[in-house]
Amino acid sequence: MGPHMRALLAFVSLLAAAGTASADQELPIFDAHMHYSHDAWEVVPPKQVVEILKKAGVKRAMVSSSNNEGTKMLQDVAPSVIVPELRPYRSRGELSTWAKDATIIGFLEDMLSKRKYVAIGEFHIYGADADLPNMRKVVELAKKFGLYLHSHSDADAVQRHFQQDPTARVLWAHSGFERPEKVREMLRRYSTLWCDLAFLTSHASNGKVAPGWREAFLEFPDRFVVGTDTFTPERWHYVVEHARWSRQWLSDLPPDVARKIAYENGDRLFGSKLGVGQ
Template sequence: MRILAFVIALIASAAVARAADELPIFDAHMHYSHDAWSVVPPHEVVEILKKAGIKRAMVSSSNNEGTKMLQDAAPGLIVPELRPYRSRGEISTWARDPTLIPYLEDLLSKRKYRAIGEFHIYGADADLPNVRRVVELAKQYGLYLHSHSDADAVTRHFQQDPNARVLWAHSGFERPEKVREMLRRYPTLWCDLAFLTAHVSNGKVAPGWRELFIEFPDRFVLGSDTFTPERWHYVIENARWSRQWLSDLPPEVARKIAYENGDRLFGGGQ
């Protein structure tokens, strides 16, 4: 009887492992910026995404031509996101650039996007006029704000628009207690998990984060963050690693984080 129970347990464990290995992924944090175009051409990006088992990818780029190139190559695969950077050097200057808002308004009038971001902003800088206008544009066009920020800046987004829909980039950099506090306070806040590495060890999720995922299974999405051209060569490995730690969660929670939340939030048209 014990041997039979052991065999059944092994079969069940193998079935769970196979299901995790086959989990499709919605990657909500990818970039295809100007310095990646010649290193990883659009057709190679599409092949990488397919080999990684990524069913949809939300992509932004500096400048935004990279997103358009990928969307033209695989419209059913790419979810377009409008980034307020025309080159890498604008990460620290965009919030004070007087030419930025006309640039964004022009692009928004010509193409459809699902989010504005990923943009970097911290603390009181979230109250600068450019950032306030970005919050207004997101409201006007029904877009998500993909904000690489501290909790202070995220709070300021919601002070400017209590109904803003915010995707908090790299929320794994924060303490789980703080993320829990923010998710309880703001029902239209979601978190991307790009670079969650510090909270996963040997395929196991750290206790504080595990409880957080189970409490808020509808509020997290995955992201690989291809912020440099070289990162594209790690997309398949990152997807494999994500499936490994997701297998440590209840299957219904794993499915939501892997792709169901991304589909629900970003997958549809405007």
């Protein structure tokens, strides 16, 4: 091969690499873990939230809020972008009390009678507390209304969800806090379990997918979604950076797997439920 041909091939390779980099940067994101609670409304007004999502390339976001009014506020300004889930907290202060508060179930039933949601959550529950009457009733409500359970839980609690309803559809929030081997074990055991990767970095470092997690993503490419977790108002200012970081480590996976985790899984599972997917 002559020098001119080698130079031409090198130039073509550079163009291909540049095209790949551009595609990575433009990879849409379905963010499956966002909150817009009462303490964020004045700090980051609804129209600013929508602009942040647009700048980040987040095509759709599944949002919950305490007291759920924030979710409605965002839907009002961006109905094709916001996918609503119902949170069992009337204020952020109920995070540690909701599971034993007898008034919560009436609140959820009232909300479900008024508006459509795709999930109940994100709620916090661990271990044997998943067998408390409130949590059992939430599992029943999810089944009755055909909703996902967005559960910030340990593996023990997730297992109890499925013991109560083997057909439950569970999105395991922050599942990446578990060891990847345990996550793979759970995904093999429960065919209607999905995992969100919100607010953790253990699955990727320096733009590369960590060992163990790579095997999990390749074995279960249809079972993971990304999430930012805007649990405080300040987190909204990291949405663009988080989306950029997500694209970086996703680019270390095969393109079809990256697309599924970035947005296709979220659209299929949650967006299409309200007729806004694809």
